[in-house]
Amino acid sequence: MRRETVMVPERQIIEIGLTKLRRYIRKLQDAPLHQADQDAAEEMSETVEQTFRRLVVLSTNLANHTIARLRLPTPSDPVDIFRVLGEAGVLPADLAERLREVAMLRAKLAHGYQDIPPEDVRAWIPQRLSDFAALADCAAAALLR
Numbered sequence: 001m002r003r004e005t006v007m008v009p010e011r012q013i014i015e016i017g018l019t020k021l022r023r024y025i026r027k028l029q030d031a032p033l034h035q036a037d038q039d040a041a042e043e044m045s046e047t048v049e050q051t052f053r054r055l056v057v058l059s060t061n062l063a064n065h066t067i068a069r070l071r072l073p074t075p076s077d078p079v080d081i082f083r084v085l086g087e088a089g090v091l092p093a094d095l096a097e098r099l100r101e102v103a104m105l106r107a108k109l110a111h112g113y114q115d116i117p118p119e120d121v122r123a124w125i126p127q128r129l130s131d132f133a134a135l136a137d138c139a140a141a142a143l144l145r
Contacts, residue, residue: 010069014143017062021136024055025129052125059132060103062139066090069143079103090142091135098131 031048063081072088075081086096
């Protein structure tokens with residue numbers, strides 16, 4: 001039996017990605033990052049880390065999609081995706097610089113280049129959620145006009 005490929009409109013793909021990004025942000029904002037009960041803390045830790053990993057990967061994918069959609073210069077290195085968006089005025093320069101760390105973290109998380117202790121991930125989350133939210137807003141403004 002042959003499966004038929006269904007093409008999803010690009011705008012719908014972007015909207016789905018932005019919705020997921022915002023959902024992951026809310027989920028992490030609502031998650032308690034520290035718990036006294038060790039078993040509950042370990043279970044919560046896995047959920048938080050998985051959600052954060054998805055957020056990081058989705059953010060860099062969205063950034064790459066924005067670059068392609070706006071026909072911006074191809075980054076010479078995956079770490080430079082946010083620099084390209086900053087130079088094009090899609091992101092404020094200070095946000096682009098902070099998000100470069102996200103691209104570095106993505107490689108470590110997605111490809112297992114380096115083991116990152118769970119407590120480091122949990123410490124990083126509250127400091128960066130507003131950056132992810134700002135990225136979603138800037139990408140939406142650039143992609144959905």
